[in-house]
Amino acid sequence: MNDNIFLGIAAPGIAGLKPYTPGKPVSELERELGISGSVKLASNENPLGCSERAKAAIRVELSQVSRYPDGSGYELRNALAEKHGVDAACVTLGNGSNDVLDMIARVFLRPGRESLFSEHAFAVYPISSQAVGADIRVTPARNYGYDLDAMGSRVGERTGVVWIANPNNPTGTWVEGTVLEKFIAAVPGNVIVVVDEAYIEYVDESGYPDASQWLSRYPNLIVTRTFSKAYGLASLRVGYGLSHPDVADLLNRVRQPFNVNSMALAAALAALDDQAFIRRSVETNREGMAQLITGCEKLGLGFIPSAGNFITIDVGRPVGEVDTALLKQGCIARPVANYGLANHLRVTVGLQEENQRFLRALEKVLG
Numbered sequence: 001m002n003d004n005i006f007l008g009i010a011a012p013g014i015a016g017l018k019p020y021t022p023g024k025p026v027s028e029l030e031r032e033l034g035i036s037g038s039v040k041l042a043s044n045e046n047p048l049g050c051s052e053r054a055k056a057a058i059r060v061e062l063s064q065v066s067r068y069p070d071g072s073g074y075e076l077r078n079a080l081a082e083k084h085g086v087d088a089a090c091v092t093l094g095n096g097s098n099d100v101l102d103m104i105a106r107v108f109l110r111p112g113r114e115s116l117f118s119e120h121a122f123a124v125y126p127i128s129s130q131a132v133g134a135d136i137r138v139t140p141a142r143n144y145g146y147d148l149d150a151m152g153s154r155v156g157e158r159t160g161v162v163w164i165a166n167p168n169n170p171t172g173t174w175v176e177g178t179v180l181e182k183f184i185a186a187v188p189g190n191v192i193v194v195v196d197e198a199y200i201e202y203v204d205e206s207g208y209p210d211a212s213q214w215l216s217r218y219p220n221l222i223v224t225r226t227f228s229k230a231y232g233l234a235s236l237r238v239g240y241g242l243s244h245p246d247v248a249d250l251l252n253r254v255r256q257p258f259n260v261n262s263m264a265l266a267a268a269l270a271a272l273d274d275q276a277f278i279r280r281s282v283e284t285n286r287e288g289m290a291q292l293i294t295g296c297e298k299l300g301l302g303f304i305p306s307a308g309n310f311i312t313i314d315v316g317r318p319v320g321e322v323d324t325a326l327l328k329q330g331c332i333a334r335p336v337a338n339y340g341l342a343n344h345l346r347v348t349v350g351l352q353e354e355n356q357r358f359l360r361a362l363e364k365v366l367g
């Protein structure tokens with residue numbers, strides 16, 4: 001679309017952007033191919049759905065849809081503050097955590113400043129950064145994961161924000177606590193460090209840090225979390241940032257009024273209260289991950305060990321053709337060539353039968 005006739009009057013940075021590519025919805029695939037019963041393992045959604053308590057809370061809110069939501073998200077913010085042992089003034093609610101990432105870019109980046117992240121990092125970091133005209137600096141990955149030494153050496157005068165997804169999407173790699181804290185401690189206090197913990201509920205690795213524990217030590221640290229993944233509320237769009245209250249104050253100045261709707265607020269609050277659902281989700285993920293790993297090994301395929309609810313597989317050939325063939329088999333996974341991983345396919349851990357269907361289709365396609 002670089003022949004777009006309005007490009008000349010668009011803000012700087014927009015020309016270099018491509019729209020985010022989401023996973024294909026099941027309905028679209030089935031309409032295109034005239035099939036049914038396909039499986040979607042493309043967007044790291046929770047295959048168990050969400051907590052029944054969240055659904056009940058949504059039903060109650062239905063009677064109030066003509067009213068604006070509580071613009072301050074009072075109850076949810078207080079519940080989150082209690083969960084994390086921080087003041088409610090440290091919590092910024094977002095329309096998904098992507099919204100919080102976008103607020104961070106708008107507050108702390110601008111033309112002439114640099115946004116620093118790793119190769120293969122989450123796609124929203126460049127989108128939000130370039131949209132506000134910041135310069136992008138990408139450090140090479142090491143073994144598909146973050147090279148924090150390389151990142152640290154690139155922090156300079158112009159650096160505004162450093163982004164770290166832990167675990168990272170789409171690689172599933174993670175950074176160990178002592179290494180991460182050492183990195184944060186070495187970053188100058190006037191550079192914002194974002195630790196994006198979208199998948200933290202799934203992580204079961206010793207040495208994996210909960211960066212929210214460090215908030216009181218590093219006022220320039222922002223930790224983001226989401227209800228889209230383990231909590232299974234992706235369509236409602238609710239996430240949050242935890243930070244120093246002065247950082248949260250600035251984020252809240254650019255936050256759109258009513259950015260989190262009433263159903264999302266109520267569902268998230270109820271979901272927080274159902275940790276048994278989270279435990280079940282984590283257990284389902286653990287079993288499904290083992291199943292996918294065994295499947296990959298049987299097929300002789302390499303993969304990147306993942307701490308999240310997805311696994312990124314080396315299919316040994318350009319992933320576009322593999323993806324197309326899988327779609328014909330009714331399997332939607334996520335090719336990640338746009339993340340600099342030309343031969344890799346990211347697959348979300350699903351229910352046992354979904355994983356099985358995917359592995360069978362993959363075998364057939366690669367056969």
Ligand SMILES: *Cc1c(COP(=O)(O)O)cnc(C)c1O
Pocket residue numbers: 044095096097098099122165168169196198225226227228229234237238239
């Ligand atoms: C899925 C994901 C998010 C969450 O996005 P929401 O806007 O909260 O749905 C954030 N960061 C990473 C790395 C993700 O993979």
